[in-house]
Amino acid sequence: MSRSNPRVLSTLERAGGFASAQEIYRLMQREGESIGLTTVYRSLQSLVGDKIVDVLRRDDGEAIYRLCGDAHHHHLVCKSCGDTVEIEGGAIEKWAKVVAEEHGFREVGHTAEIFGLCSKC
Amino acid sequence: MSRSNPRVLSTLERAGGFASAQEIYRLMQREGESIGLTTVYRSLQSLVGDKIVDVLRRDDGEAIYRLCGDAHHHHLVCKSCGDTVEIEGGAIEKWAKVVAEEHGFREVGHTAEIFGLCSKC
DNA sequence: ATGGGAATGAAAATCATTTTCATTTGTGGT
DNA sequence: ACCACAAATGAAAATGATTTTCATTCCCAT
16 A cells, blocks of 8 residues: 655645645646656545545546645635635535534535636636 | 437436436436437536536546526535435525625626535435 | 538547556665 | 565556537428
């Protein structure tokens, strides 16, 4: 069994605790780190197995990895230029929790994203 | 723009209102229907666009299509058994709108899903 | 009939992810 | 140092869902 390459975790942290395997790979490349895509995938799998990171799915099916216990935030994304704003989701957190508990769900998480056209587009 | 092939919708209904594109295709083949995979995908896209079906993601990333009511709603999904509850998102709607407007975004939409372990799992 | 737009599907392209496999690296024992 | 063996690495190929391309067929109004 392979262990996680620590640079992958550190890159995920630097990415705001939220990124896809491909993004992490590209980020490391851009920063001049020498690593293979395969190792990125393997490291992420291992981190998921160790419950150090969570895996979610984007709408397009791409897997995104997130540090567990990370105080997470949401995104406001421009459909046209891709500009992204990080936003707090206090209201959402509460809503998700309440709704889930009403239905007897445990270990609850959620995803939420807002998209639209930014002022420049 | 292409329209939905009615046999696709009818097959989705027969599948319990819940299936992937590949499954619908295989099902139609097995039943002797002559249809191409491309048409299945196109029909499903069109049905999603018309809000006649919903699209979710399996853990492996495969898209699953599901008949749903017409009102805009969100989902509470069990990570383990896949059981799904449709929920109202009044709070979310308002939150998305307010946050987006604060940042000058127009034509705003959003996605939100809650996941966890249901009482049976 | 006939012309044009919509629908169809086979095949190729795309893209994330996994698998294979040969090579490199690290580690412990002598 | 040296050797042996396990673990880690990554390039390339395989996989599998989905999308795109494009030539063909279908349908319908003129």
